[in-house]
Amino acid sequence: MGADTTLGVLNGLKVCMVHPANRDTDAVAGQLAALGCIIQHCWPLTDHCVPQADVVVVRVDCRYRPALLALSQALRKRDVPLIALVNYQDLAALALMLELNPQASMAEPLNPFALAAQLNACVQMTQQLRHLKQELAQSQRRLFLHTKLSRAKLLLMSERHLDEGSAHRLLRSEAMNRRCTLEQVADRIIDNSLNLTRQAG
Structure with a gap:
């Protein structure tokens, strides 16, 4: 990936x-800001500290173990990468x-160029994961709909002695006549069948 893409x-x-404020972290923050990043600071860490950020860079300090674990869990729920x-x-x-299971880790003291590379990698990885989750x-959803339509067609085939093609055409005709979706027609057929089963029982 080229430098222009990274900077973008x-x-x-x-x-x-x-991270505690000090000369080194202030210098790194300044260099990241020069690259276009919007820098926030959050210290000392508390159990309720959940930054509104795209990426969180955290210093691993065992004195703040409960707060760090709570932060890590909250960030995972929001798909925010942790370095x-x-x-x-x-x-x-x-x-x-x-235990924190971060997306990346770095040794201290901070190196601004290494951190910029890690930030870029984390953002790219997070975008890819979100895209994969959307595709999944x-x-x-398509599988669920296919299963529902197949079940509705089987009910029509059984109750009205139709073949699969005729059952599918009937579903489409009902959807057009009622000006609704195939899924809504399938839901109605399945619900009616369940109601009849309950009444018979």
């Missing part, structure tokens, strides 16, 4: 830095980082 992804990107900053020589921090939801 970063331009306007809301990045929340969950963890960790001291790789701190075994407790490494264990906590694994659409596929599940």
Whole structure:
């Protein structure tokens, strides 16, 4: 991916830095802002801190373990990527980082160019995952509709002694006459069949 594309992804990107303010982080924030990022700061971390950002960069500090886990869970629900900053020589921090299950991790001190690359990768990955989720939801919806129509056709074939083609044409005719969707016609047929079954029982 070229530099122009990377800069385009970063331009306007809301990045929340969950990190104590110091000279290094201020310098990194300034460099990211120069690339077009909109920088927010959130510190100290609390259990109710859920930044409204596109990407969250968090310092892994075991003193804030409950708040970090709560933040990680909240971000996963919103499909917001998390980048963890960790001291790789701190075994407790490494264990906590694994619990957080971030999309990316980086060693401290922060390197602005490495962080920009990670931000770009996280945004690209999140966009791809959202697209895949949308495709999966659409596929599940189509499968659900297909199953419902097939069930309605089987009921018509059984009750009216029709072949599959005739049952399908009848569904379409009913939908046109009632000015509704095939799914609504199928729902009505299935509901009527269930009601008749209950009455017979």
